[in-house]
Amino acid sequence: MKNCVTRILATAGLALLMSGPATAKQNSCSDPILLGTTISETGPFSTLADRWRKLTEVFAEEINKTGGVMVKSCGKKLPLKFVIYDDQSVPATALQLFEKMATVDNVDFFVGPDWSSLGGPVPPLADKHKIPMVMANVATPAVYERGLKYIWGTPFPVVPNWSARYFDMITKVSPQPQSIYFITHDNPVMKGISATWSKKAEAQGLKVLGNETFSPEMKDFTALIAKVRAAKADVIYIASYDNASVPLVQQMRQLRVRAMDVHHTMLTGALFRQVGKDIEGMTGELSWYPGVKGDYSDLVETVMKRSDVTMFDYIWTLGRLTSYLTMVQAIEKAGVVDRERVKEALFKGTFKSPAGDVTFDEKGFPNTGAFTVQMQNGKVNVVWPPEVATGKLVWPSPTWQQ
């Protein structure tokens, strides 16, 4: 019996050793370059990312059409391959999956994850395994201020630049707003945005009349909206993920909230589909849109078209794709599939993207920004800065003044 059990265990152990995905070895010139990532295909953030698996696979296909990533030390291009898991929008799940990719799948490098709530627990893993990680949409500065050496991020935009163009715009409109009210979704990046931009609003001479925070599960906003209505602010600034703010926007319309403008940090197609006409006249941010030419813009447009991803529906797509582009460029700069050399290439580096150059500081924090958009007759138009605008700003917003 004991012999039988031993034999079974030995066989199982051998099978385990021989199984598992083919993994690239560091400094190899014969294996594909393996990038590990998680995507929020399910869970609360899935409305922002559920088509990104296809996007990622198509990106690899397009890169590999020309042979792959140029690796100078090999004298040739190596194909790119992604290992993709669904983190279910749950930080603990993302952590487990990245650990798995490091120890079982043996990926060469990490790209992603997204969202500051996942960007909290996951990055220390990169330092633990010494695997360079270019996160995608992790915009909160605090994530980068922990002394970690193996992380970078390509959110579009970062919190300090999030509404830079919007606040520039409102200094040039007439009538100029005098007051602002912040409504914040209880989430790390949204609280960071509110904290940063309420200070900047005050520095700009706007009177901050209030800052209310709401939990993601909140459905009845009567009390909060009653406070906002009583304050009579010129601008209402909603710092929230799209899904969480659906009942807020609907109830603001029902309870006849008035303002010169209602600004939303995540004006997305998903929000539009859920609230419909209630979104009309609102302003927001957009990182980039097809038609704006820049480095890799043709590649990005092709990848988005092939994977049926539109920028308005999936406004964080540029951040995701830029994390891939950055890693590819870093490998090319390093000239070898070696984690330490790629890390050196990423450190304080400058990388090309369709929305301009992305430059990292010593903490891996980028300098990315976004355009200001407005919903006009059911369509999203870039309204600021004027030189790239696709539509003329309507100020004050007629639908929020009625």
Place this chain on the structure above:
Amino acid sequence: MEVLLQVLIGGVLLGGLYALVAFGLSLIYGVARILNFAHGTLLAVSGVLASLAFTAWQLHPLLIATLLGPMMFVFAYGYYHLLLRPLAKRSHFESTVGTVLVTVGTLMILSDLTAKAAGATQRNIPLRMPVIEYGDIIISTTQLLILAGIVALTVIMHLLLKHSWFGRAVRAVTQDAVGAQICGVQSTRIKAMTFAFGSATVAIAAVLYVLSFPVDPYMGFSLTVKAFTIIVVGGVGNLPGALLAGVFLGVAEGLTGLYWKPEWAPALSVVAMLVILVAYPKGVGVKT
């Protein structure tokens, strides 16, 4: 003053909806002694179905409620017989643990199936009706209709339990299942029908809910917790008590949001309920 009145109106409406959710659970627990953790998820799923029916076929919410109620009754009746009734034959401990496991599993399966079929995004029935403005107070006609629906449902349930044979049988089984059996009441059948009836009630409540608030497949558990809180404070099987407790919960959430911070509303309202429980251990309200 007007702001306070606005918040109170919203709180009463929200509390009334909570109470409707709790009615069904109160009956289910009172009669069948089942801790149905999937109760709130049934509302979420019904709400998603209602929203889909409205969007796809432009069905009137009243018609949707008329269709959803019986559908949920049949589903719940079958569910009880297949999965919950066999557990009643086990020991008390096994039955309780088994019921919890089955209903929690159902909650997860229903949520995931609904998300897979209809997506995880929030949905509602965006019926835009005229509003009544009185100074700074705004009341939408939708809210008034929902309030009327809540009152009507409450009255119907009360009359049903007080004056119908089914209601008498339910009360008999609640008081003494063995005694009721001796008197010719098939307690097993009554338990199944009560479970189905409670589930049908929550399906109708879902239609009223989505007229005001969005639902998604994963929001059910928090509603179940609220419903449990309400039936504990209001008294198990006590509909007027549940209504009072529900309205109190809704108003407490509104006032917390108004005078303190909206993000503390869910926590503080539960604390308030616990304080009431200390003062009234058997719950508030008169027994039906």
